[in-house]
Amino acid sequence: MRIALNGFGRIGRTVxxxxxxxxxxxxxxxxxDIADPATCAYLFQYDSVFGPYPGRVRAEAGMLRIDDRSIPFTGRRALGDLDLSGVDxxxxxxxxxxxxxxxxxxLKAGARSVLISGPCDEAxxxxxxxANEDTLGDARIVSNASCTTNALAPLLRAVQDRFGILSGHMTTVHCYTGSQPMVDAPRGPFARSRAGAVSMVPTTTSATHLIDLVLPDIAGRVTGAAVRVPVISVSAIDxxxxxxxxxxGPAEDALRALAEASEVIGWTDDPCVSTDLRGRPESLVxxxxxxxxxxxxxxxxGWYDNEYGFSARMIDMARRMSARG
Incomplete structure (x- = not known):
């Protein structure tokens, strides 16, 4: 499978x-990526969440060199200016x-399919x-939804299939992200304009809308909200x-069985804290x-590494899309 990355931020680098x-x-x-190639190389080499990359990373003329591997690196602003010939x-x-x-x-630049790492209503x-991979069909422009939707939707699918859901509410306790300021600064919603690393910030979550889209059979039954908290990685749903x-029988046994039957849900019996789940590839633990x-x-x-787990699903989804031929 041949892939291309447009955007080399948190998700691109984690992929x-x-x-x-x-x-x-x-x-x-x-x-x-439109950022300076040397900066991109540095940010891949040294990562505040996952630690240093265990190898040598450097920017060369038109290339990102990682150990003995050279990857073409460009800085085009428009997708149409890329050469994506042969990209799955x-x-x-x-x-x-x-x-x-x-x-x-x-697609016009040559890619067979486009996978978007976030919500896109027009995908x-x-x-x-x-949750709903059986509806992929022959779609060539696909949204991978959000990290919180990837954590919540498979759980709701499994619970709905086994026990039936009449109603519910979800709160995601979410680490701060680049959409929040480090110091108080205008960001649209008043609360989201406050310094992300010093306060718990009540806000909304796109998962509320996306769950209805991904799981139409329970649309309107589960509401949602979010609280952004001052940690750098790993989030949770409650x-x-x-x-x-x-x-x-015991609910713990039932949930363990649901997790063991799923390819993307894990479970733990241990009294974990958020940092213990860093680097876990499951959509939800x-x-x-x-x-x-x-x-x-x-x-x-349940816990979810909102960067690592979501990036793992991006790769899984790309494989599924590529396998269609």
């Missing part, structure tokens, strides 16, 4: 780390694609592995569901000690 570590069969045909999947990790016409520039499909058929059943209600708490 590349995983490709180099776990996917030797994937060929990276191109990296495109263009992963757009810029966070800027909001229209189908914009994404289609990648042909929004797909979350473990969801309480009212079930039509609650588990007959259910914290079984936090399970709380009460009659027809079930509280589920």
């Amino acid at each position: 590349l780390r995983q490709v180099l570590r776990h996917h030797p069969d994937i060929e990276l045909a191109l990296i495109n 999947v263009l992963m757009d990790c810029t966070g800027t694609i909001q229209t189908r016409a914009h994404a289609a520039q990648g 042909e499909r929004t797909i979350v592995l473990g 969801v309480t569901l009212r079930l039509s058929s609650p588990p007959a 259910i914290a079984l000690p936090e399970t709380l059943p009460r009659g027809d209600q079930l509280r589920i708490f």
Whole structure:
């Protein structure tokens, strides 16, 4: 499989780390980013979340050199200016694609498919592995939804299929991101304009809308909100569901069984804190000690590395899209 990365920020760099570590069969045909190549090389070499890359990284003329591997590196602002001939999947990790016409520039440049690393209402499909991958079909412009949707949707799919969901509410306890300022500064919503590293910030989450899109059979049944918190990585979902058929036995056993039957959900019996989950590739890791059943209600708490797990799903989705031929 040949992929190209448009955008070499948090997700683009994390995708590349995983490709180099776990996917030797994937060929990276191109990296495109408008930032200075030397800065991009430095930020890949030294990462505040995942630590230094265990090798040599440097920028050369038109190349990003990682150990003995040379990857073409360009700085084009428009997708249509890229040469994507022979690329199976263009992963757009810029966070800027909001229209189908914009994404289609990648197809016109030669890519067979475009995978968007975030919500895009105009994508042909929004797909979350473990929730609705059976609807992918022949779509060539696909959104991978959001990190929180990837954590929540597979859980809701599994619970709905096994127990039935009557209603529920989810709060994501989310680490701060680049969309928040380091010091108080205008960012649109008042609370999101406050310094992200010193306060817990109540806000909204795109997962509320995306869950209805990805799981139309439970649309309108699960609401959601977010609290941004002063940690640099790893987030959590705290969801309480009212079930039509609650588990007959211990809820922890039922959730463990759901996780073991899933390709993207994990579980832990340990009393973990957020930093313990850094670098986990699952979309969600259910914290079984936090399970709380009460009659027809079930509280589920789960961790997700919002960068590493989401990037792992980007690679999985690219493989699925490429395999269609």
